[in-house]
Structures are given as structure tokens and as C-alpha cells.
Amino acid sequence: MHRLCTLGDIPDHDARGFRTPEGDIVVARQGMEVFAYRNRCPHIGICLNFQPDVFMDLTGRHLLCSNHGALFRVKDGYCLRGPCSGQSLRKVEVVIENGVIWMPPSAAK
Ligand code: FES
Structure with missing residues (x-):
């Protein structure tokens, strides 16, 4: 498993980007849950962010x-508004164990 960070490293209602052996991912936190x-x-295959770790809207x-x-x-990656409206980000499996966020091998393929 690939260690990403601790849950506490991502402020609630924020997100962090990671370079992993399987590609770049974004992990968003909502309370005690994370979504990666x-x-x-989905529409032209480029990164969502310009600046490191700036992934969330103002709300x-x-x-x-x-x-x-x-x-x-955040919960399912579904695009609510924009040029890829109706499409979804590709989900990546992550697990939280003892406050550490891990990505199993091949989770992002
Ligand atoms: S690259 Fe921005 S909405 Fe698709």
C-alpha cells in the first residue's frame, strides 16, 4: 500500500493532491471521510488545479x-456544472487505518 498522509494533514472540507506511482490523484476530506x-x-484529461493543493470552490x-x-x-465526483456536466471524475480507492490514508496498489488504474 502507498501511504498518502494522515487524515489530519487534510483540513476538513479541503483537498490535497498527491503524486503516486499510479498517477496524480486528489483526496478530498469531509469530516472523518475522504474521497479520492x-x-x-473527464472531458479533456488535464489536471483540475493550477496551484498545488487548490482544489475546492470557495464554499x-x-x-x-x-x-x-x-x-x-465531493462524494461521487459527479460534475454538476461545466463543460463535462453529467460526467464524473474517476474514483480511486483509498483506506483510512489508524488515521493514516493509504492507497492500495493499482487503485488508480
Ligand atoms: S478541463 Fe476543466 S472542466 Fe474539463
Whole structure:
């Protein structure tokens, strides 16, 4: 398993980007839960963020594509608004064990 960070490293309602052996991912936290996705917009396949670890809209409720302002639901990656409306970010499996967030091998493929 690939260690990403601790739950406490991601502020609630925020997200962090990670370079993993399986590609770039984004991990968003909501309370004691985390949701992880490939850091790749579904419509043209580029990273969602311009600046490191800037992934959320101003409300902290949605993941944001900095390129086009598309908004994605944190819980399932569904695009609510933007050029990829109706499509979804690709989910990545992560697990939390004793406060540490891990990505199993091949989770992002
Ligand atoms: S790259 Fe697809 S919404 Fe920005």
C-alpha cells in the first residue's frame, strides 16, 4: 500500500493532491471521510488545479476545475456544472487505518 498522509494533514472540507506511482490523484476530506479521484478532468484529461493543493470552490463543498470552473460533487465526483456536466471524475480507492490514508496498489488504474 502507498501511504498518502494522515487524515489530519487534510483540513476538513479541503483537498490535497498527491503524486503516486499510479498517477496524480486528489483526496478530498469531509469530516472523518475522504474521497479520492484521479486528478484528471473527464472531458479533456488535464489536471483540475493550477496551484498545488487548490482544489475546492470557495464554499468548500465542491471540487473545482481551475481551468473552466466546473464543479464536482465531493462524494461521487459527479460534475454538476461545466463543460463535462453529467460526467464524473474517476474514483480511486483509498483506506483510512489508524488515521493514516493509504492507497492500495493499482487503485488508480
Ligand atoms: S478541463 Fe474539463 S472542466 Fe476543466
